[in-house]
Amino acid sequence: MKITIQHLTKAFPSRNKKGQPVIAVNDMNIEIPSGKLVGLLGPSGCGKSTTLFMLSGLENPTVGRILFDEQDVTTLAPERRGIGLVFQNYALYPHMTVQQNIMFPLTNMRIPAEEAKEKALDAARLVQIEDLMARKPNELSGGQQQRVAIARALVKMPNVLLLDEPLSNLDARLRLQTREEIKRIQRETGITTVFVTHDQEEAMSICDIMVVMKLGIVQQIGEPQSIYDNPCNLFVANFLGTPPINIFKGRIEGGKVYIGDEAIMKTKIPDQEVFVGIRPEGFIYDEKGVLTLKVDHLEVMGRDKSVVSVHPSSTKPTVRSILDSDVKLPSKDELKFNLKPNKVFLFNAESEERIL
Numbered sequence: 439m440k441i442t443i444q445h446l447t448k449a450f451p452s453r454n455k456k457g458q459p460v461i462a463v464n465d466m467n468i469e470i471p472s473g474k475l476v477g478l479l480g481p482s483g484c485g486k487s488t489t490l491f492m493l494s495g496l497e498n499p500t501v502g503r504i505l506f507d508e509q510d511v512t513t514l515a516p517e518r519r520g521i522g523l524v525f526q527n528y529a530l531y532p533h534m535t536v537q538q539n540i541m542f543p544l545t546n547m548r549i550p551a552e553e554a555k556e557k558a559l560d561a562a563r564l565v566q567i568e569d570l571m572a573r574k575p576n577e578l579s580g581g582q583q584q585r586v587a588i589a590r591a592l593v594k595m596p597n598v599l600l601l602d603e604p605l606s607n608l609d610a611r612l613r614l615q616t617r618e619e620i621k622r623i624q625r626e627t628g629i630t631t632v633f634v635t636h637d638q639e640e641a642m643s644i645c646d647i648m649v650v651m652k653l654g655i656v657q658q659i660g661e662p663q664s665i666y667d668n669p670c671n672l673f674v675a676n677f678l679g680t681p682p683i684n685i686f687k688g689r690i691e692g693g694k695v696y697i698g699d700e701a702i703m704k705t706k707i708p709d710q711e712v713f714v715g716i717r718p719e720g721f722i723y724d725e726k727g728v729l730t731l732k733v734d735h736l737e738v739m740g741r742d743k744s745v746v747s748v749h750p751s752s753t754k755p756t757v758r759s760i761l762d763s764d765v766k767l768p769s770k771d772e773l774k775f776n777l778k779p780n781k782v783f784l785f786n787a788e789s790e791e792r793i794l
């Protein structure tokens with residue numbers, strides 16, 4: 439099922455600090471190809487859940503249209519959209535067994551019990567909880583409850599699966615495991631899936647397509663790697679990557695890019711104030727390098743090591759560079775680095791739009 443979102447906007451009557459209505463989603467336009475896993479990514483309050491609610495029919499848009507394939511579903515009731523939904527706080531019915539929880543949407547549709555049981559078992563097998571069918575939710579771990587919620591969303595074999603932070607209540611390990619499972623289930627079923635998260639690593643690791651949002655406005659749409667390699671503005675560059683990108687105040691003057699009084703590269707871009715973004719993996723230790731950093735300390739992490747340093751032009755307290763663990767470093771207060779050109783981005787200081 440292809441999803442087309444046109445000029446989708448949601449304004450809430452409540453007012454923000456400036457007395458304006460809250461525009462939770464602002465003129466969103468996306469086409470989601472059939473069978474893809476799409477991530478909605480952005481900080482808290484940027485409009486991810488609101489977008490999902492409009493896709494599900496639980497909220498009506500103020501402006502705009504939603505199409506499932508060629509059908510306009512903008513005002514269609516939720517139960518008629520063929521969707522499976524897992525909420526941010528996946529509420530299971532506490533008094534029901536796992537089986538009854540999963541069967542619930544089918545029972546609601548008056549599907550005969552035998553058939554409903556069979557389908558519930560199929561859905562439970564997909565998420566590998568078929569042995570837990572007789573238990574109550576309070577007898578399950580967080581991850582198992584999560585999977586029951588997913589099975590319940592899958593049981594109708596929806597055309598579209600909508601997941602709102604489905605991993606938020608899990609510990610780090612279970613999160614990793616469950617997200618891989620969601621990816622597997624999504625591949626196996628081929629259901630077009632929209633996955634909401636504020637965790638960029640999570641989005642990067644499982645999504646075919648990522649939509650980065652800020653304050654209700656879509657910033658960039660694309661494959662995760664391509665957005666990481668080509669962020670359109672400072673916000674997106676900052677939001678993706680662990681450890682995060684290093685940002686320096688800099689300037690272009692007479693065909694050179696400067697950080698402080700060091701010229702780090704040549705350019706044909708006209709003179710202007712800029713932010714220079716350098717990914718942690720973009721540094722190459724070199725005694726004759728172009729950028730000098732004052733070393734604070736080293737962190738050794740097995741596969742690689744991290745030089746944590748400071749620089750007066752950095753907009754963050756520390757500058758982090760990641761080097762191969764076998765790179766030999768002298769024990770000096772200051773180290774010089776060359777920069778990998780494809781790991782350096784320039785942004786206009788005012789608009790924060792990317793210029794290189």
Ligand SMILES: Nc1ncnc2c1ncn2[C@@H]1O[C@H](COP(=O)(O)OP(=O)(O)OP(=O)(O)O)[C@@H](O)[C@H]1O
Binds near residue numbers: 461481483487489636
């Ligand atoms: N029912 C509502 N009435 C008024 N404002 C709302 C309502 N629901 C959401 N908002 C506002 O709309 C904006 C977007 O909210 P939304 O829940 O979509 O964010 P989110 O991206 O899902 O955030 P989070 O990551 O915290 O879940 C926020 O400013 C929020 O306060």
Ligand SMILES: [Mg+2]
Binds near residue numbers: 486488526602
């Ligand atoms: Mg939310």
